[in-house]
Amino acid sequence: MKLLAHILCLCLALALSWADHNGHGDGDGHGHGHDHGHDHGHDHGHAAALPDRCKGIEMDGAVVTEEGVPYFFKGDHLFKGFHGQAELSNASFAELDDHHHLGHVDAAFRMHFEDSPNEHDRIFFFLDNKVFSFYKHKLEEGYPKDISQAFPGIPDHLDAAVECPKPECDEDSVIFFKGNEIFHFNVRTKAVYENEFKSMPNCTSALRFMEHYYCFHGHMFSKFDPKTGEVHGKYPKEARDYFMRCSKFSDDSDHVERERCSRVHLDAITSDDAGNIYAFRGHHFLRKDEGNDTLKADTIEQDFKELHSEVDAVFSYEGHLHMIKDNQVFVYKTGEPHTHLEGYPKSVKEELGIDGPIDAAFVCQDHHIAHIIKGQDIYDVELKTTPRAATNKRPIALFKKIDAAMCGPGGVKVFVGNHFYHFESTMIFVAGRALPEQHKISLELFGCDH
Numbered sequence: 001m002k003l004l005a006h007i008l009c010l011c012l013a014l015a016l017s018w019a020d021h022n023g024h025g026d027g028d029g030h031g032h033g034h035d036h037g038h039d040h041g042h043d044h045g046h047a048a049a050l051p052d053r054c055k056g057i058e059m060d061g062a063v064v065t066e067e068g069v070p071y072f073f074k075g076d077h078l079f080k081g082f083h084g085q086a087e088l089s090n091a092s093f094a095e096l097d098d099h100h101h102l103g104h105v106d107a108a109f110r111m112h113f114e115d116s117p118n119e120h121d122r123i124f125f126f127l128d129n130k131v132f133s134f135y136k137h138k139l140e141e142g143y144p145k146d147i148s149q150a151f152p153g154i155p156d157h158l159d160a161a162v163e164c165p166k167p168e169c170d171e172d173s174v175i176f177f178k179g180n181e182i183f184h185f186n187v188r189t190k191a192v193y194e195n196e197f198k199s200m201p202n203c204t205s206a207l208r209f210m211e212h213y214y215c216f217h218g219h220m221f222s223k224f225d226p227k228t229g230e231v232h233g234k235y236p237k238e239a240r241d242y243f244m245r246c247s248k249f250s251d252d253s254d255h256v257e258r259e260r261c262s263r264v265h266l267d268a269i270t271s272d273d274a275g276n277i278y279a280f281r282g283h284h285f286l287r288k289d290e291g292n293d294t295l296k297a298d299t300i301e302q303d304f305k306e307l308h309s310e311v312d313a314v315f316s317y318e319g320h321l322h323m324i325k326d327n328q329v330f331v332y333k334t335g336e337p338h339t340h341l342e343g344y345p346k347s348v349k350e351e352l353g354i355d356g357p358i359d360a361a362f363v364c365q366d367h368h369i370a371h372i373i374k375g376q377d378i379y380d381v382e383l384k385t386t387p388r389a390a391t392n393k394r395p396i397a398l399f400k401k402i403d404a405a406m407c408g409p410g411g412v413k414v415f416v417g418n419h420f421y422h423f424e425s426t427m428i429f430v431a432g433r434a435l436p437e438q439h440k441i442s443l444e445l446f447g448c449d450h
């Protein structure tokens, strides 16, 4: 029965992934979802063994790497970022297998204490009674060690661990979880104190992400206060809604709440002439109305049928949304319903004079230039001339990879991961050498309160 269910699920998963064209992407959690280079149908035997995070699995461990990418561990596999297929953990952390076959990890955390240069940015893994310390994906000398030796007072067979630097905890600490027991380990004095987080379920993995603390239990998670263990607000929530990019969510998932608070990067964003903002992510888009700040979320399929999902870039120009996906440009009227213009889609090359795919695009008010970001370069496309050509190629010094960008009366906003940056003009953005203040997308743009 179990096998049958498994086979059934696999067929469903494959059917969905083809039908949905849904990203088993580049795996770094930061790219575009539609990586045509992957043929995920070709090896059924292999695919059957891969855990699928969109099915609602319980993770064994979670850690954010020094590059800021969350890794989620399940059995001998790991998931990088917010979407993409599972990979074997030993492909990224080879030495875990040399000493001990890596069937699973119990817990992981990243030492993130700038005052301790010898330990800063190490990723620690806990397996049974052993601890492994990795620095830049290499096992450090002297490891693995017994947990009792490296972290005296901390038990073996842990469930979860998370770093907690000052002032988020009173001292630079690591919080360990086993069953309903919680241990605060002081990194400097090695003192351990035990307390109980009464309002929280037993965690199977824990994560510090953007200065917030999350306990995962089953496929749900709760945000907690690391000092008191208190959970404030409406938790638990579904992990797939916030920490994974799945095409299907739980039935009671609130689209507005999820899209407003999601930690997954945006694919594209623009504001129309009236100042309404459209933000696109995976299969959904959020619309924020100018003036009353009302948020509406819907599937892209619903409003932009021809486009379906996973856009690369969107810009607004003269009452139309120009939406770019792979090598095609789709053009919709701004007003409701969003009617698709006749004659589209056209190729990006034909429409904008540059080969797709591109990463981001924006037009500033009262200008007739589409600024096209492709990799680390930006180009100008004069929209009033035909045929159009991408000219004035300039390197962007400040960012390696840009998810989305938009321009409004106040200047240019550039979106990278969970953050956006504001520049007074395109010129200042391109010529800039120092990163301006970082703003949180969920909090500052969409008003997510947690």
Ligand SMILES: *[C@@H]1O[C@H](CO)[C@@H](O)[C@H](O)[C@H]1NC(C)=O
Pocket: 076, 088, 090, 091, 094, 097, 102
């Ligand atoms: C990695 O793990 C897989 C399965 O757990 C195993 O078959 C493979 O030999 C391991 N590779 C290395 C390099 O240890």
Ligand SMILES: *[C@@H]1O[C@H](CO)[C@@H](O)[C@H](O)[C@H]1NC(C)=O
Pocket: 178, 179, 180, 181, 201, 202
């Ligand atoms: C939590 O862990 C304790 C052991 O520490 C166990 O007795 C209890 O059943 C666990 N609770 C759940 C809901 O699994």
Ligand SMILES: *[C@@H]1O[C@H](CO)[C@@H](O)[C@H](O)[C@H]1NC(C)=O
Pocket: 289, 290, 291, 292, 293, 294
């Ligand atoms: C917000 O403004 C938009 C357009 O200005 C309007 O269509 C919408 O009905 C308004 N929503 C509310 C709740 O007032």
